[in-house]
Amino acid sequence: MIKTDVLILGGGLAGLSTAHHLNRLGKLSVLVAEKGAFVGGTAGTERHGDFLFDHTGHLLHLHDSYGKKFILDLLKGNWALHARSSWIYSQNAFTRYPFQANTYGLPWPAVEDCAAGFLRTVHKPVALGDKPSFKDWSLATFGAGISKHFMFPYNEKLWRSPLSALTTEWQGRFVPKPGASEVLYGALMDQKKFFGYNADFRYPVRGGIQVLPDALAARLKPGQVRTGCSVRYVDLASKTAVIENLGEVQFERLVNTMPLVDFLDLCWPLPQAVTVARMRLRYNTVYNLNLGVARARMSDKHWVYFPEKKYPFYRVGYSSNFSPRLGPKGTSSLYIEVSRRADDKVDLEKLENQVLAGLRSAGVLKSTDKLLAKVWMPIRCGYVVYDFDRTPAVTAIFKHLAKIGVESIGRYGAWKYSFMEETILDGKRCAERLLGVDSVEKEAASTSAALKALK
Numbered sequence: 001m002i003k004t005d006v007l008i009l010g011g012g013l014a015g016l017s018t019a020h021h022l023n024r025l026g027k028l029s030v031l032v033a034e035k036g037a038f039v040g041g042t043a044g045t046e047r048h049g050d051f052l053f054d055h056t057g058h059l060l061h062l063h064d065s066y067g068k069k070f071i072l073d074l075l076k077g078n079w080a081l082h083a084r085s086s087w088i089y090s091q092n093a094f095t096r097y098p099f100q101a102n103t104y105g106l107p108w109p110a111v112e113d114c115a116a117g118f119l120r121t122v123h124k125p126v127a128l129g130d131k132p133s134f135k136d137w138s139l140a141t142f143g144a145g146i147s148k149h150f151m152f153p154y155n156e157k158l159w160r161s162p163l164s165a166l167t168t169e170w171q172g173r174f175v176p177k178p179g180a181s182e183v184l185y186g187a188l189m190d191q192k193k194f195f196g197y198n199a200d201f202r203y204p205v206r207g208g209i210q211v212l213p214d215a216l217a218a219r220l221k222p223g224q225v226r227t228g229c230s231v232r233y234v235d236l237a238s239k240t241a242v243i244e245n246l247g248e249v250q251f252e253r254l255v256n257t258m259p260l261v262d263f264l265d266l267c268w269p270l271p272q273a274v275t276v277a278r279m280r281l282r283y284n285t286v287y288n289l290n291l292g293v294a295r296a297r298m299s300d301k302h303w304v305y306f307p308e309k310k311y312p313f314y315r316v317g318y319s320s321n322f323s324p325r326l327g328p329k330g331t332s333s334l335y336i337e338v339s340r341r342a343d344d345k346v347d348l349e350k351l352e353n354q355v356l357a358g359l360r361s362a363g364v365l366k367s368t369d370k371l372l373a374k375v376w377m378p379i380r381c382g383y384v385v386y387d388f389d390r391t392p393a394v395t396a397i398f399k400h401l402a403k404i405g406v407e408s409i410g411r412y413g414a415w416k417y418s419f420m421e422e423t424i425l426d427g428k429r430c431a432e433r434l435l436g437v438d439s440v441e442k443e444a445a446s447t448s449a450a451l452k453a454l455k
């Protein structure tokens, strides 16, 4: 039987980062079990013919000084900085993202609706309770016009849930809130000011986003990451996991980065409060269609949001504009995102016909366009749904996991809405908790200084 101090389930960015940061102090043995043939998980890239496709757009938004340095060191100069060009297509017009600050270009009645509705919220603010629904928050924050023309239809498409059943916990960093003068300015003229958490982004020049998890995995010790190793069962009482191709693995500490729902389904024993809470967790699947098209520079944009119901997709991104090396010269590549509830039955052939028809009617594809690649890469657990059940359920589950010393981290392990830099930092913080130190980097530096002094 294999024995390890720390067993990490999943070799995405969270799992790899935890292993790397544990290694910085070299005190504990570590094993990462990844079910896929490659590391990277959702931040991976697949080759199909001459095209490289990520799991939709995976762009680097770097906000933390440690995270930024760490990620850029990993990429070793293989990145380019892009000023975001993201748009909304609605009522046959393109407007700049975010919608709430840029209604200029829409038909005038819609602009009027949006600006007047917003001003009403300023003059007659509506008091919101402690835990407003997304619907009430949107009406109180942006007004009826912006809600009707963008916030409601777009978020209904993405979340596939009544907006009155969703909380606002997920949107703090992700939904920009402009001031009154910005909303008015953006209604009357083309406002080029950047808003939001991702005004610019970095992206690898070569290799797709896969180069990031690959570089992180390359920092680990040989044999520490085992691919093709799906976790089948976790006995929390005897601290043993049954893993495909590894057999039984005994661990002292366990770090989960698989989707929390899948992890709990493999664990035994669990108290009833946890199994009940698990049944209250909901998520959406992102059906991601990737196209390689025999036409250069199909668009000058990075990605476009589609709020209208007549289009089955909520977003289309032009990955060849992140890096032209993702496909052959003279071509473009794009990803199209459709969201469905996890338990919806989806007929992919039918959906594909609807998506292609939608792309043609929106002018994204021309009838003469030749498709060189057409690949579905669904993300089964794409978005955790922040309904009113989510936080109480997650709190009950984490209370128990903390009691038995199990960590569950990353976007899906922690059951949250987050991004790659944050995921890498989650791994660092998890390693620090396991090692009982404030900062692995400071500890590693002081250990190496002490060793130098001894020489």
Ligand SMILES: Cc1cc2nc3c(=O)[nH]c(=O)nc-3n(C[C@H](O)[C@H](O)[C@H](O)COP(=O)(O)OP(=O)(O)OC[C@H]3O[C@@H](n4cnc5c(N)ncnc54)[C@H](O)[C@@H]3O)c2cc1C
Pocket (backbone or CB within 6 Å): 009, 010, 011, 012, 013, 014, 015, 033, 034, 035, 036, 039, 040, 041, 042, 043, 055, 056, 057, 058, 059, 060, 061, 229, 230, 231, 232, 257, 258, 259, 262, 286, 379, 381, 382, 383, 409, 410, 411, 412, 413, 418, 419, 420, 421, 423
């Ligand atoms: C549609 C979409 C767009 C996104 N866009 C961006 C973006 O532009 N910028 C950004 O910064 N972030 C983006 N993200 C977020 C980013 O993908 C995540 O923050 C990050 O990749 C999460 O890493 P993770 O390690 O927590 O999870 P994952 O990458 O899901 O890793 C979990 C790993 O566990 C493995 N696993 C699952 N079950 C088992 C099992 N039984 N046994 C063993 N292993 C198992 C999986 O194969 C996977 O490798 C996006 C996410 C989505 C869904």
